[in-house]
Amino acid sequence: MKDKTIRRVLFFFLLISAVLVAVAVRAVVNINRSMASSDWVNHTHSVILELEGLRADLVFGDGALHTFVLTGDARDQAAIRAALNSVSDHVDIAKALTRGEPAQNAEVAELETLVDKQGAFMRDVLAAKQGGNADALRALLAADAGRAAIQEINQKIKKLKDEEMALLTERDTASYLQAQTTRWTVWSGVVLDVLLLGGVAWLIRDDIAARQKAAIALQAANEQLEQRVKERTAELVAANAKLSSENLERRWANQAMEHQLRYNNLIINSITDLVFVITKPLNISRINPAVSRQTGFDLSEIVDLPLKKVVRLTATGGDAMFDPVARALNDGRDLQDQPALLVDKRDRTIPVRFNLFPLRDRDKIVGGVVILQLSPTPRA
Amino acid sequence: MKKHILLVDDEAEILEVLKQVLTLEGYEVTAANSADAARKVMQSAALDLMITDLQLEDSDGLQLVEELKKVKPETPVILLTGVFFDPNVIEKTLSKKISGYMSKTAPLKDLLGEVRRHIGA
Numbered sequence: 344m345k346d347k348t349i350r351r352v353l354f355f356f357l358l359i360s361a362v363l364v365a366v367a368v369r370a371v372v373n374i375n376r377s378m379a380s381s382d383w384v385n386h387t388h389s390v391i392l393e394l395e396g397l398r399a400d401l402v403f404g405d406g407a408l409h410t411f412v413l414t415g416d417a418r419d420q421a422a423i424r425a426a427l428n429s430v431s432d433h434v435d436i437a438k439a440l441t442r443g444e445p446a447q448n449a450e451v452a453e454l455e456t457l458v459d460k461q462g463a464f465m466r467d468v469l470a471a472k473q474g475g476n477a478d479a480l481r482a483l484l485a486a487d488a489g490r491a492a493i494q495e496i497n498q499k500i501k502k503l504k505d506e507e508m509a510l511l512t513e514r515d516t517a518s519y520l521q522a523q524t525t526r527w528t529v530w531s532g533v534v535l536d537v538l539l540l541g542g543v544a545w546l547i548r549d550d551i552a553a554r555q556k557a558a559i560a561l562q563a564a565n566e567q568l569e570q571r572v573k574e575r576t577a578e579l580v581a582a583n584a585k586l587s588s589e590n591l592e593r594r595w596a597n598q599a600m601e602h603q604l605r606y607n608n609l610i611i612n613s614i615t616d617l618v619f620v621i622t623k624p625l626n627i628s629r630i631n632p633a634v635s636r637q638t639g640f641d642l643s644e645i646v647d648l649p650l651k652k653v654v655r656l657t658a659t660g661g662d663a664m665f666d667p668v669a670r671a672l673n674d675g676r677d678l679q680d681q682p683a684l685l686v687d688k689r690d691r692t693i694p695v696r697f698n699l700f701p702l703r704d705r706d707k708i709v710g711g712v713v714i715l716q717l718s719p720t721p722r723a
Numbered sequence: 724m725k726k727h728i729l730l731v732d733d734e735a736e737i738l739e740v741l742k743q744v745l746t747l748e749g750y751e752v753t754a755a756n757s758a759d760a761a762r763k764v765m766q767s768a769a770l771d772l773m774i775t776d777l778q779l780e781d782s783d784g785l786q787l788v789e790e791l792k793k794v795k796p797e798t799p800v801i802l803l804t805g806v807f808f809d810p811n812v813i814e815k816t817l818s819k820k821i822s823g824y825m826s827k828t829a830p831l832k833d834l835l836g837e838v839r840r841h842i843g844a
Contacts, residue, residue, distance in 0.1 A: 587747065592831055594740045599828040606805055 348550040355543045359536050366532030373525040380518035387511045390440045390447070394500045397433035397454075400426045401461065405493060408465050412472055412480065423469060427462050434458055447506060454499045461492045617685065617695070617715040623708065625650045625669060637717075639688035650713065656697055657682045668699055672711050675701045685715055693717070725751040726842045727768060731761040731775035731787065732803065737827065741774070744831060749844065758782030765794055771842045774801045776827075788820055799841045801834075803827055 404426030411419035434455045441447040464487060471480040611618060611631050620629035627648050635641060638653060645653065656667065671678045683697035695715040702710045728750050732738045738754045745752045753768065755761035758781050764770075773791055777784040788800050799822035804813060813824050822841055825834050 584747065587743070591740055591744050591747075594736070595744070595831045598734075598736050598740065602805060602827050 348546060351546050352543055355539050355546070359539045359543075362532050362535050362539070366529055369528040370525055373521050373528075376521050377518055380514050380521070383514045384511060386440060387507045387514075390437060390507050391504050393433045393437040393440065394503055397430055397437065397458070398497060398500050400429040400433065401458065401493065401496060404430065404465060405461075405490065408468055412468065412484070415472065420469065420473075423465060427465065430458055430462065444510075447503065450499065450503050450506070454496065454503065457492065457496045457499060461496060464492065615717075617717075619650060619654070619713040619715070620702070620710060621650050621672075621713055622710045623672060625672070627653070628710065637687065637693065638685065644688075653686050654695075654697065654713065654715065655684045655686065655692075657684055657694075668711075668713075671699055672701055672708065675703070675708050677701070683715065725749060726771040727751045727753065728838070728842075729753050729755065729761060729764050729768075729770050729773045729775075731755045731758070731773065731779065731784070733757060733776065733780045737776075737803075741834075744835065745838065748835060748838075750838075750842075758787050761787055762790065765791055770795055770798045772799050772801065772838065774803060774838070776803045778805065785817070785820065792820070799823070801825060801837055801841065 404423050407419045407422040407426060410416070411423060434451070437451045438448065438455065441451050464483065468480065468483050471483055614631065615633055617634045617637055618631040619627050619634065622628050627645055627650055630640075630642060630645055634645065638645070640653070650668070667678060667681075670676075678697065678699035681697040681699075683695050685693040685695045687693065695717055698714045698716070700712045700714070701708045702712060728745055730738060730741055730745070730752055732741070733756055735756065738756055742752045742754045753764050755764055758779050761773075761775070765773075770791075773788075775784045775787055779787070784802060788802070791798055791800065800820070802813070802817065802821045802824040804810075804824055804826050810824070810826070817824070823837050825837055
């Protein structure tokens, strides 16, 4: 999105620059043309000025000629010569000015012929006056009655002036059209550039709006993610706390069990009476230290031995002596304070008092505890 | 401000488990593994509750209770007892000296309940 917008903006700026360059080139060309038109105007005015000067000098010379004929004053004669020279100069300048315009140049050439002819006439009049040839003078002046030559020159000058003015008008029109074209070009360029700048502004605004939208979306996504992380962290913390709590519960329960077991063992192991734990088939499964001390059997030697190997009830006698124990265990009854004999590792017998307590596990008899109390009776 | 509990027991496992449990419950716990260590805390810190084992290697828990009552008579005491002790006997003989008692084999939640009962959550 970013690169695309930048490319578009660059393209628009290139287009704007191209339009500006085109307008500038067009304006420069038109300015050059206007300057050329201005030169032409000046040129036309110069031609007209020369023609007017020619006409004025010619009229002045003609006036001086007629005065000289009447007065014969040398100053008039000098004025005539000066006027003729000036006329000649005007013709030369007009020819030079119209060199680039063949039609006008031809007209000036015709004018020059007429002027030369008039100049020759004036010189002839001067010569006749100076020579005192009155007849010749009268004849020359009579031939110029109504000043037809000067009239013709005036008409030619007027025609030339009209043509120059027509050219001037034509060039003014062209110049005006060029100015109009320049204005149109400049305004079109300005309008086009404004439109293009508007397009660029729209693109940039669109891009900024898209970026803002993206930023908002990103922020929302971040917030959502942060919220999820928080929730997940809270869940993990809660789970961890629960685990810790459960772990501590287990540890406490274990220590409680271990404590109870340890103290129970301590109690059992501390008493001086002989304690046997027996299974239901009447085999020894556990003893307290007093049994080992009294009989000389190690725990490993005595465990799993039948109880009858180490304890005999004296009251029953014979093989049937354990029957009361088996029956009591089966019935779940206690046997208390029965006379009995303890047989030690060396087969010596020790008189004891026999007590049996059945062990119940949820109302089911799983074995029994036999406690032998040492009888005060001396050993047999 | 967190309530301060002084915990006295010479069994490391009990001391550690109880300290963690009570800390998780939001209490400030100082653990002492001997009567001597407990005496130092009793002298130097403000206490909201003392939980002590009845039988300590270097002293008697009841003696420790007597010493605490001299220094901080208002501080409640929970006595931790082992399986040797009959609750009924403790109730009858020690109720004037201690605020409560708990067996070390009792469930943990019961012990926490007893603590809350004396000093709140």
